[in-house]
Amino acid sequence: MQSAAEKLFSTVRAKLQIAPLKYTPPPPAAQQQPRAEREIALQLADRCGLRKIPQHLREIAEQGHALLCPANMSRINVGMASCGQAAGAGPWAARLAARPDFADRVLVRNVGCLGACFGEPLVDVRTPDGLHYLFGQVSSETHWPIIRTAQQRSLQRGAWLVLRERRPGVFTGFEDLAIEKSYRDSFAAFFEHQKRRITGNCGLIDPLSLPEYVATGGYFAFAKALLERRPEDIVAEISASGLRGRGGGGYRTGWKWEAAAASSDRRRFVIANADEGDPGAYMDRTLMESDPHRVLEGIMLAAYACGAGEAYIFVRHEYPLAVARLRRAIGDARGAGLLGESILGTAFALEVGIIQSGGAFVCGEESSLLQVMQGRRGEPWPRPPYPAQRGLHGHPTVINNVETLANVPWIIARGAEAFREAGNDDSPGTKIFCLTGDIPNTGFIEVPLGAGARTVVEKIGGAAHRDVKALQIGGPSGGIVPYTDFAMDFTSLNTAGAMIGSGGLVVLDKSRCLVDLARHLTSFMTEESCGQCLFCRDGLARLANLLENLTNGTGDPGQLEELAELSRAVASLSLCSLGRTAVNPLLTTLRHFRGEYDAHIAGTCPAVYCKPLIRFEIIPFRCTDCQGCLDCPVQAISYQAGKGALGYTFDHGKCTRCRACAEICPHNAIRAVTGGVAP
Secondary structure (H helix, E strand, C coil), rough: CHHHHHHHHHHHHHHHHCCCCCHHHHHHHHHCCHHHHCCHHHHHHHHHHCCCHHHHHHHHHHHHHHHHEEEECEEEEECCCCHHCCCHHHHHHHHHCCCCCCCCCCEEEEECCCHHHCCCCCEEECCCCEEEEECCCCCHHHHHEEEEHHCCCCCCCCCEEEEECCCCCCCCCCHHEEEEECHHHHHHHHHHHCCCCCCCCCCCCCCCHHHHHCCCCCHHHHHHHHHHCHHHHHHHHHHHHHCCCCCCCCCEEEHHHHHHHHHCCCCCCCEEEECCCCCCCCCHHHHHHHCHHHHHHHHHHHHHCCCCCEEEEEEEECCCHHHHHHHHHHHHHHHHHCEECHHHHHHCEEEEEEEEEECCHHHHHHHHHHHHHHHCCCCCCCCCCCCCCCHHHCCCCCEHHHHHHHHHHHHHHHCCCHHHCECCCCEEEEEEEEEECCCCCCEEEEEEEEEEHHHHEEEHCCCCCCHEEEEEEEEHHHHHEEEECCCCCCHHHHHHCCCCCEEEEEEECCCCCCCHHHHHHHHHHHCCCCCCCCCCCHHHHHHHHHHHHHHCCCCHHHHHHHHHHHHHHHHHCCHHHHHCCCHHHHHHHHHCCCCHHHHHHCCCCCCCCCHHEEEEEEEECCCCCCHHHHHHHCCCCCEECCCHHHHHHEECCCCCCCCCHHHHEEECCCCEEECCCCC
């Protein structure tokens, strides 16, 4: 009788039956390239130390190289991840692809996210001489310059940045590009200070193209592992690299793999945790949308190393584009003989399926995730045993988040020592952060662990130092810390009372009230609590209520001590890591910004943000008596003719603090002030 897992995999196999990929020889123009450029597979094999290249992998690499670097054609890449599509890239891509005059002259491809979300829609025009012209915020003004640049193979106007291939005609990712010319310095700085290892393909290859992924070195690490390394060698390499989990607590990946591989239970699972629930964090989504084969290859390497024959990707249902691209990647890999039975002619067999989560925040916690996968309510269980010892259906289960797994092919291809060249001893490698908040250059970045906060916020993000007040790091379970030039690694952030978490980084300027932000995050965690633990369920609700009092102006000094004491109790007595870290925003703001709490007790909001603690007034010397503010939607402003600026009166009882009057005043003559609010 089949188990539930076996029945599920039978369904997965049926759905993923796809005809084998048909490989066509590269076009005649590509065949005329010098031998050093044609034999891209040899260069990729040398780079990763693969001694013998499987013939069909070689053929796929050649096909992909002809697509990435067409010898006598320009190539236009249109960013079509979620951010690009939201910015309107779809019509531009369709319009360019439909041009009849592009036939045999210009190749148009849909790619993922280049990371510079603030510049979407983004278009990259590659010309046959190996130059890449990046156009940001594409509009009708840049439509024709893009077309002419591709047709005439030289820049017309409107590009933000020009990159060149270090060796023209050889392109295997962002590391092969150097800045040639900048027309927008902030855009160049956004890339200059990054180290794009894991995100090297994002925004530069077609995520639906297996050949393009292979042409950048994809699946060469998997072939090396399967054909030339034993599973224990792969586990040892990951352990030696010091790779730490990129999804939360920073647990060492090698320890999980070692525990699962050492089990006497021969049935084992690998799960990619893509249940990304942190507000402001979208690194996993972007990787799955932009480079799904890299995620899949990381899963395949983990399964081989740990002896697992079954793997799942547990992904949020709010990520339909990521799910569609992962399904395509799984199907194409299976069609190419990289999944299924007797992979690459070996005894290794693997099936990969996708499970879509209902989206509860707590399901990102690995034991809750396992409960959901087994048809139960998403609640954490006490540990030990850990999932690597006894997980899905009672069998050893390795659970890593998407970014962690995306690091694995790089490590196996380049080696643990090369991986440690970035970062520091305790936090080796790079980390993807999502820059959001009060910052000009929002986006998806990759920097060495230990990079300075000022490098990330000011040089990459483009923020002015004087405007930044604090950073929220690690999502709603992370901390809120003063803006200084601290090192962004696991140890430094833990010392500050925060954590890297999944990598959400929200920049907060001086207009932000941190008491209100702590209230908002605590309320969010209250609603997302699974309710299993008394202190998490009721303690968070009480904390949210106390913070509500403060922002309403009804707090008292004794409540600050209660906030601190109860927060410490929630942190120490909750069962899972989500409950234990839920109070981090509150504890860190109490620690670093106590003055703001004291001010709220006194009835003022230093940021002039909390509505019950603010009122509006006219600045007489700026007012021109235009009477535009009399359009107040709740008629909270009255006027006595003949008195000029002094004739305006605010009814603070009616006023909803919507700020409409201040926003529409053409002379900035209305301002919000705090304290002394009339009833």
